[in-house]
Amino acid sequence: MRMLFATTALVAASAAGAAQAQDADLALLKAQIQALQARIDVLERQAPVPTAPQPVSAPVAAAAPVIQTPPRKAAAEPIRWENAPRFTDPWGATFKLRGRILLDAVDATARRDGLADYHARQLKARQLFLGVEGQNGRWGYRLEGGAVSGGAWGWDDAIIDYRLDKQTSLLVGNQKAASLEGLTSFKSITFMERGAYGDVIDAGYVLALQAVRTGTNWSLWAALQGDNVNRTDAVGGYAPNQAVERMGATVRATWSPRLSPDDRLHLGVWARRRDRGGETGFTYSAAANTAFRPQASSGATLFSTGAVGDGDTTLGLEAAFVHRALSLQGEAARIRVDRVGTDVSPALGGPNFDIVTGYASASWFATGEMRPYNPNGSFGRIRVAHPLDRGGFGALEFAARYDYADFSDMGANGVATLAAQTGLATAGTYKAVTLGANWYPYAYVRLSGNLTRARIDNRPIAGAELDAEVTIAQARLQLEF
Structure with missing residues (x-):
């Protein structure tokens, strides 16, 4: 052509x-x-190249599809501000610095029967913490530690998290597994301290393997637990050749229906079994709403059994109800203590006994905020509706709590004299009322004040009865990022 x-x-x-x-x-x-x-x-x-028509063949079985990994979506926000920058790479991996500063002023007075009155005033850093957190695919991590009450550096969160799916996670590390108040972050609890209940159940950080599954209104927990990651090598508590670390197991279940946009109910139950191994026995004690305990015989620590627990079984109940700005919360626990034998320690040994402890609290936001609830059965950081930088007043909260603990079921043994059984003199009952106020100018800043009045009734031992009335006034400035 x-x-x-x-x-x-x-x-x-x-x-x-x-x-x-x-x-x-x-x-x-x-x-x-x-x-x-x-x-x-x-x-x-x-011009297109002409091709010969293809013959129509009979249908054959479809070949197995070739599975290809879809390209990962690039991050929409490489840097996101969450009171500290959260960095995200093009494939979705994240990294964020975190930390907190809690500065306290505490004044404690104890009027004690049979002993001189006790007075202490402290200006200390309750917590100075730094940490990191991040996510890379299914793997996540959180590492945070610092100095507590002027002590040496130690770790709180030290967790590796593997997500099986959107609802299920496996976690290994220093972590908690029990109690509504215990699992709510220390930065987000209503009062400055968790009170006698938190002290007595001793459900703090331990090295554990844990599985957590959450639904829209429920959660299930199961954990195998050892000792705190900050502990040095176990040494024989009562026998030098028994350097066996304590072990335990905890299960927890929660149900939290959303009754309406303004109403949330939380119900929970948990159980734990522990054995001391070769370590010193478990100690059950409580302080009058302060972490500062400068003397072993101070008014803050006149309530203790001593290291009497060879093992224990704890059953705990949780309940909370939130209606708009009003929040009601309470927990109770019964601890069955398997006491060390008198052959192990004549001063601490004796018959098994029960401990009962609990609290009930209420809080109300005068500025209308509602406590945020987490799917895992805990409360989160307050969302300030009208912060200062937007022309508002911040969030203002008022609260009250009643604490109770009873060690009086602990009995004497027939081996040592009553005076030699040191824990008996301070194994009585504890009752306290705490009033609190919190002001949140921003979501990450908080000013708190607590006033606690506690009454400790102990049994008479050898003609002396170490009863006490304790008054604690506390103030705190808290900032986190």
Whole structure:
């Protein structure tokens, strides 16, 4: 086709040249022929190559699909501000610094029967913590530690988290597994301290393997537990050749229906079994709402059994109800203490006994905020509706709590004298009332004040009865990021 067009055009050009014999016309016609040939070349290159029709074959079984990993979506926000920058790489992995500063002023007075009155005033850092957290695919981590009450550096959270799916996680590390108040972050609890209940059940951080599954309104927990990650190598508590670390297991279940947009109910139950191994026995004690205990015989620590527990079984109940700005919360636990034998320690040994402890609290936000609830059965950080930087007042909360603990079921043994059984003199009952107020100018800043009045009633031992009335006034400035 190309040669046909070219030949036809050339014949037409020759005829025109012979007829007119003008060089100018011939040159113009040649230029037109060259343009036409260039156009033909372009059209031929763009024309589709014809292919033979394919025969229709009979249907065959579909081959197994080739599974390809879809490309990971790039992060929409490489840097997101959460009171500290959270960095996200193009494939979704995250990293964030975190920390907190809690500065306290505490004044404690104890009027004690049979002993001189006790007075202490402390200005200390309750917590100075730094940490990191992040996520890489299914793997996550959280590491945070620092100094507590002026002590040496130690770790709280030290957790590796593997997510089986959106609802189920496996966690290994220093972590908690029990109690509504215990699992609510220390930064988000209503009062400055967890009170006698938190002290007595001793459900703090331990090195554990834990599985957690959460639903829309429920959660299930199961954990195998050892000792705190900050502990040094276990040494024989009562026998030098028994350097066996304590062990335990905890299960927990919660149900939290959302009754309406303004109402939330929480119900929970948990159980734990522990064995001391070769370590010193478990101690059950409580302080009057303060972490500062400068003397072993101070008014803050006049309530203790001593290291009498060879093992124990704890059953705990949880309940909370939130209606708009009003929050009600309570927990109770019964601890069955398997006491060390008198052959192990005549001063601490004796018959098994029960401990009962619990609390009930109420809080109300005068500025209308509602306590946020987490799917895992705990409460979260307050969301301030009108912070200062937006022309608001911040969030203002008022609260009250009643604490109770009873060690009086602990009995004497028939081996040592009553005076030699040191724990008996301070194994009585504890009752306390705490009033509190919190002001949140921003979501990550909090100013708190607590006033606690506690009454400790102990049994008379050898003509002395170590009863006490304790008054604690506390103030705190808290900042987290």
